[in-house]
Amino acid sequence: MSDYLLLIVGAIFVNNIILARYLGNCPFLGCSTRIDTAIGMAMAVIFVVVMASGATWIVETYILVPYNLEYLETIAFILVIAALVQFVEMFLQKSVPALYQALGIYLPLITTNCAVLGIAILAVQNDYNFVKTLVYAFAASVGYGLALIILTGIRERYAVLPIPVHLRGTSIGLVTVGLLALAFLGFAGLV
Amino acid sequence: MRVVQEFTKGLWKEIPPFRLVLGLCPTLAVTTAGKNGLGMGLATTFVLVCSNILISLLRKTIPSKVRIAAFIVVIASFVVIVELAMQAYFYPLYKILGIFIPLIVVNCIILGRAEAFASKNSVLPSIADGLGMGFGFTISLTVLGSIREIIGNGTLFGTSIMWSSFEPFGIMLKPPGAFLCLGLILGLMNFISSRQKGH
Numbered sequence: 001m002s003d004y005l006l007l008i009v010g011a012i013f014v015n016n017i018i019l020a021r022y023l024g025n026c027p028f029l030g031c032s033t034r035i036d037t038a039i040g041m042a043m044a045v046i047f048v049v050v051m052a053s054g055a056t057w058i059v060e061t062y063i064l065v066p067y068n069l070e071y072l073e074t075i076a077f078i079l080v081i082a083a084l085v086q087f088v089e090m091f092l093q094k095s096v097p098a099l100y101q102a103l104g105i106y107l108p109l110i111t112t113n114c115a116v117l118g119i120a121i122l123a124v125q126n127d128y129n130f131v132k133t134l135v136y137a138f139a140a141s142v143g144y145g146l147a148l149i150i151l152t153g154i155r156e157r158y159a160v161l162p163i164p165v166h167l168r169g170t171s172i173g174l175v176t177v178g179l180l181a182l183a184f185l186g187f188a189g190l191v
Numbered sequence: 192m193r194v195v196q197e198f199t200k201g202l203w204k205e206i207p208p209f210r211l212v213l214g215l216c217p218t219l220a221v222t223t224a225g226k227n228g229l230g231m232g233l234a235t236t237f238v239l240v241c242s243n244i245l246i247s248l249l250r251k252t253i254p255s256k257v258r259i260a261a262f263i264v265v266i267a268s269f270v271v272i273v274e275l276a277m278q279a280y281f282y283p284l285y286k287i288l289g290i291f292i293p294l295i296v297v298n299c300i301i302l303g304r305a306e307a308f309a310s311k312n313s314v315l316p317s318i319a320d321g322l323g324m325g326f327g328f329t330i331s332l333t334v335l336g337s338i339r340e341i342i343g344n345g346t347l348f349g350t351s352i353m354w355s356s357f358e359p360f361g362i363m364l365k366p367p368g369a370f371l372c373l374g375l376i377l378g379l380m381n382f383i384s385s386r387q388k389g390h
Binding site for chain 1: 212213214215216219220259260263264267268270271274275290293294296297298299362365366367368369370371373374375377378379381382385
């Protein structure tokens with residue numbers, strides 16, 4: 001049990017997927033200007049990452065490893081993720097329209113979010129079993145959502161401040177992320 | 192003439208990732224030293240040029256509805272080639288870059304160029320575009336890596352260049368340093384280009 005607790009704390013705080021592992025930065029900066037967009041994006045990422053990691057784990061264990069095809073990991077994973085995102089989108093549209101309304105526009109963006117492929121590959125590299133993969137994927141994507149929502153909160157606060165004109169936009173955004181990463185560095189050594 | 196233009200726009204006017212803020216993850220992650228930045232940049236350039244060539248050749252064959260999926264398969268194939276080649280010939284670099292080599296697949300610059308350029312243009316301009324963007328990316332990564340290496344470790348491409356009493360700022364090699372450094376470079380680029388326009 002404590003094993004899983006350490007995994008969760010480690011994935012959310014110590015090895016935060018954005019602030020310590022540098023994954024999924026493009027949507028991180030793109031979607032962090034309004035808080036409701038950020039929450040929608042965070043939910044969509046958690047949803048897709050958990051499903052994608054489960055699916056890629058199954059593909060890896062039951063198809064690639066038995067046939068010695070590990071070198072095709074990258075192609076197989078990205079195809080599984082792309083197909084899964086497409087499928088989830090169609091399924092939500094038909095069956096759960098309310099959820100589709102909330103997540104719909106973020107789903108296509110997620111295929112190129114490197115956090116999804118990154119978490120899937122990290123889980124395989126660390127030799128996690130199926131349950132551990134799902135727990136890790138969930139914790140890591142919660143860490144993603146946490147960082148995204150914190151950053152959006154900060155960006156909303158300084159949106160009206162007189163920032164030097166050349167630093168506006170992405171530039172000051174990155175500096176903010178840097179300070180946030182500095183704060184999260186304080187968690188190092190916790191696990 | 193047009194080919195030259197397509198090449199040079201990647202070097203300053205639209206230089207990734209400073210101007211087109213795409214492909215940030217590898218930019219931030221691997222630039223702990225100038226050498227790593229250079230290696231990552233060249234690997235990305237190779238994938239970018241090859242996928243641009245193939246996609247531009249196939250642009251009339253690929254149905255537009257499934258084009259994104261087709262592009263991803265093309266890109267992923269070249270990434271696997273790079274991955275295997277690096278594992279065979281540049282093993283230490285392969286170890287350092289680690290997970291970011293397979294992640295070249297989801298580097299938005301490559302898919303972005305495939306979608307925005309190679310799928311609409313013939314082979315020669317596409318090669319020029321790929322080379323320009325690739326070299327721009329390589330230069331950016333090398334510069335960022337060198338700055339972080341100089342401040343964070345006091346060395347450049349492995350040789351010590353700072354005075355002997357220089358105390359390296361280890362934080363520059365860690366994630367906060369990467370974000371801060373890239374943010375300040377973006378600000379500097381904005382400053383320079385607004386000066387050029389004469390504001």
